[in-house]
Amino acid sequence: MNNTLAERIKQARKYAGLTQKELADKVGLSQTAVHKIECGRSASSRRTVSIALTCGVDPVWLDTGRGDMALPGGALNVGEDGVATRTYPLLARVPLITWDELAKYCGESVENFKPESRSWIPVAPKASEHTFALKVPDDSMVPEFQEGEIIVIDPMVKSSHNQFLVAREGTNRPTFKRLIDHGNIQYLKPLNDRYPMIEVKGGIHVCGVVVCKYKEYP
Numbered sequence: 167m168n169n170t171l172a173e174r175i176k177q178a179r180k181y182a183g184l185t186q187k188e189l190a191d192k193v194g195l196s197q198t199a200v201h202k203i204e205c206g207r208s209a210s211s212r213r214t215v216s217i218a219l220t221c222g223v224d225p226v227w228l229d230t231g232r233g234d235m236a237l238p239g240g241a242l243n244v245g246e247d248g249v250a251t252r253t254y255p256l257l258a259r260v261p262l263i264t265w266d267e268l269a270k271y272c273g274e275s276v277e278n279f280k281p282e283s284r285s286w287i288p289v290a291p292k293a294s295e296h297t298f299a300l301k302v303p304d305d306s307m308v309p310e311f312q313e314g315e316i317i318v319i320d321p322m323v324k325s326s327h328n329q330f331l332v333a334r335e336g337t338n339r340p341t342f343k344r345l346i347d348h349g350n351i352q353y354l355k356p357l358n359d360r361y362p363m364i365e366v367k368g369g370i371h372v373c374g375v376v377v378c379k380y381k382e383y384p
Contacts, residue, residue: 169231170206171203171214171228171229172203172204172205172206174227174228174231174235175200175203175204175217175228176204177235178217178218178221178223178228178235179200179204179217179221181221181222181223181235181236182220182221182222182223184220184221186200186201186204187200189217189220189221192216192220192283192284192285192286193213193216193217193220193285194213194216194285195213214228214229215229216285216286219259219286219287219288220259220285220286222236222259223235223236224236259286259287259288260286260287260293260297260298260299260318261281261283261284261285261286261298261299262283262284262285262286262287262298262299262300262301262316263281263282263283263284263298263299263300264281264284264300265300265301265303265339265340267281267282268281268300268332268340268373269339269340272334272340272371272373273334273371276296276321276322279296279298279321281298283298287299287316287318287380287382288380293318293320293377294320294321294322294323296320296321296322297318297319297320297321297322297374297377298318298319298321298374299316299317299318299319299380300316300317300319300332300342301314301315301316301317302314302315302316302317302342303342305358306342306343306356306357306358306360306361307330307342307343307344307356307357307358308357308358309357310330310357311330311342311357311379312381315379315380315381316379316380316381316382317330317332317342317376317378317379317380318376318377318378318379318380319331319332319373319374319375319376319377320374320375320377321372321373321374321375322374323374323375323377324375325345325372325375326345326347327345327346327347328344328345328346329344329345329375329376330342330343330344330345330375330376331343331344331345331372331373331374331375331376332372332373332374332376333345333354333370333371333372333373334370334371334373335354335364335366335367335368335369335370336367336368336369336370337368338368340373341354341364342376343355343356343364344356344357345372346363351365351366352365352366352370353365353366354366354370
């Protein structure tokens with residue numbers, strides 16, 4: 167049994183097949199900070215949960231040593247519409263990606279959607295295995311969504327009128343807006359009146375529907 171946080175973090179990192187630098191990059195620490203934790207020169211870390219989710223281990227085990235190391239997987243369920251969703255345990259994770267990564271992959275099939283992740287965040291209780299997350303890039307969706315908050319997007323959810331989604335209109339850069347169906351015309355509508363509503367003229371590719379949001383506090 168690994169009795170110290172340092173020993174457990176080192177075991178978790180090796181379990182995930184990550185180097186100290188790779189783990190540091192994914193959780194927003196320096197490699198030196200990870201090295202100090204694993205050497206026992208730092209008795210605690212405010213990134214314990216992020217480290218656990220990044221390595222795929224139970225945060226309670228990593229923090230206290232209690233219970234099993236491995237984070238149990240969720241059950242895969244197929245609904246009446248034929249879409250498979252995964253009911254996760256209390257804590258699971260989805261990749262947080264950049265808008266540049268999304269722009270590269272938006273339009274690809276879900277099987278080929280493999281952007282590089284910056285970090286990992288807790289997931290909604292029910293989501294498909296293709297779910298990912300983005301940071302809100304601006305204030306166009308206030309007051310409901312603040313710049314810097316994290317939105318969780320499921321590409322397997324079918325889009326419909328009034329839903330919040332991430333989509334690409336024509337060849338433009340993907341954007342986060344509310345979908346408005348008005349007769350045969352579609353619009354991508356911001357919640358902030360200072361931003362213009364976008365009429366969909368060149369076709370639309372929905373990257374995914376927003377299923378929840380997540381906010382971290384420093």
